[in-house]
Amino acid sequence: MSENASSPGLRPNDLLTFVMAVACGLAVANIYYAQPLLDTLAGDFGINRGTAGVIITMTQLGYAAGLMLLVPLGDLLERRRLITVISSVAVLSLVGMAVAPTSSLFILAALITGVTAVVAQILVPFAAHMANDAERGRVVGRVMTGLLLGILLARVVSGSISDLFGWRAVYWIAAVIMLVQVVALRHLLPEESPQSPMRYAGLLRSVATLVREEPVLRRRIVYGALGFASFSAFWTTLPFLLAQAPYHYPDAVIGLFGLLGVAGALCANLAGSLHDRGYSRVGTGLFQAAMGLSFVLMAVFPENLVAIIVGIIVLDLGVQGNMILNQGAIYQIRPEARSRITTAYMTFYFLGGAAGSAGAAYLFEFAGWIGACSLGIVLGASGVLFWLREGASHDCS
Template sequence: MTNQTSIHDEQSSTPLPSLKPNNLLVYVMAIACGMAVANLYYAQPLLHTLAEVFGTSIGTTGLIITMTQLGYVLGLVLIVPLGDLLERRRLITIVTAGTAIGLAGAAMSTGIGIFLLSCLAIGLTAVAAQVLVPFAAVLAEEGQRGAVIGRVMSGLLLGILLARTVSGLIADVYGWQAVFWFATFSMLVQTVVLWKMLPVSRGQMRLSYPALIGSIVHLLRDEPLLRRRIVYGTLGFASFSVFWTSLAFLLARPPYSYSDSLIGLFGLLGAAGALSASFAGKLHDKGHTRIGTGLLLSLIMIAFAIMGLFSTHLIAILIGVVLLDVGQQGSHILNQSVIYTLNPEARSRITTAYMTSFFFGGVVGSASAGYVFELAGWTGVSWLGGSFGIIAFLYWLTEFKTKQA
């Protein structure tokens, strides 16, 4: 890397790059995060197609997303804390290769049971992204950590959003199985690139694995800011998952009756959320975290109100997608920018505490969305997603009684 100062590995004199937002390695990590987490979302625009292929109900098919997110939660608990203990480059590349195996299993599935198990494996190993994000925080220059995290998270969020579009387009032309073969090949390529590009860096903790996992409980006990940001993140992602799990069912029916590729294109609208990531990181660096959080959480409520009241109007859905993505993704960046200032020696475990809760919110949102859609239609979905946003905003109002950011 050029024009970079150096920091040192926690346990040796090995020089590590000291990252600024525009360094090449930041872009490599951003792309890698996006490609890793995209695997969680390839199935979303295909849910109605998969329901037909496997002969399952809407509620059962919605469990595809739930199983993927459940696997991700398990990976966050069992794998991500190892970033504070093991050599990070090796950990990241092994887990990425594991994702390729899970994706190949999904591509070869002949029934819903095998597909659900493959989704669990995909989610379990897609947590490589959550080892990369705190790794970027370790390497970032002081005073630019929020901007570096924002840049890396922009790649991650674009991966989430473009996954739906790419999935829909590939499925319409080559079939749903081609989506997962494409993802398998992508993960194999990424494994090689990350092995060559990432610096060698070992976490500084010397605990046993059980003690390492147990120490997460102590972090939750000792860090009130972590607990507060967990609430925002969990409720925000629950809203987000309610919407994206239900959207394919809404758009596949009249008055829309869209194809997989058209449904997938809605992911492009969420690019506004990815673009807001860098902006949110800069808000944190400038000290505007509290007010920025409130404004972004309010967008979640507004989005569901618009989409619930005008569900048969395409323009209302389009506006809602943009507002929801900006609100949820922007607040997520602020949450991460805050928690990574708390304990530099425990960033991977802090990631585990936050992201486990975050994706648990996603599990609740996705698991309930399909059944709520079956029982109460889009109106019920709008009330469900909007309620999560309302609770988060009301909790934000309590910040003015505390000194917490």
């Protein structure tokens, strides 16, 4: 079945589109609930901040594993059943996080939660596949909006709930919400089983083949991994900065900083316009530079709240703009393999995020905020240097 054709009788109505958008947001939110809670978790479990940062690293590694191993199953199995089974496992892993008596068990449950969060990356192509050509952009845009809102609001919600009821309540509530989601998706999603001529092992091998054969994909993987490593390095260590002097902010206030990510969402149209007008290369360089410069600003003025806020906005603009340009480039190659291209790109994207989280957490433990910002500066500079080197190539997509 062609990716560019919708299945007869399976067009998503407004209700189904809304439900899929909410489901995407809730699934991906499970990865981000812990970020504003890291200082609290470190205190409760009696671990240092470097070890607490591993929580974020493990959810991202889990997500990368899910992208690599589970998302391709959407081309082989009945998607409604696949989505509800994975979501049911998410319920159990969230309960595990809520009741975990030790940091080791909490981190293990966080890893499984990260794996199950890839439901979002199965729902997005499912929605695109059901929509006809005339409405595909609108449908995918709505579902992606839900995913983005899940990322933005997760930190705000978890910080507020933690201050009111304790951090374990965050995961109990998340588990109940996911259980409701399982029931809703089971009843509302249509039965639809894409027919792929490949077996599972063949699909996985074809992902590696795409990376090997497509230079544009390889280059954009580098930009994506560096960008998300910067993003994760910052958001993993920001709670540590804001929990100590001179801020001493509670979890709820730390979570509110996630709302500044709205700036990144607003950048999507600008980045898309740059791509459509043929300025993708110029935009890539600017966004890479913005990420590095944001860390310079925050490293120089760590006790200035305005500088931190401006730094967050500039960083999010760079990360989101970089992401849009990367997607615009990779989706121009091999339209028949877009799902597998997504798997390749997003797997390395989250591996970069996991490395950024782990590296920044341990640098913060040994060198404080300056150490974490130094990593962000190095990542941004590496992106700019790669961009300059790429300029020698005739194909700079």
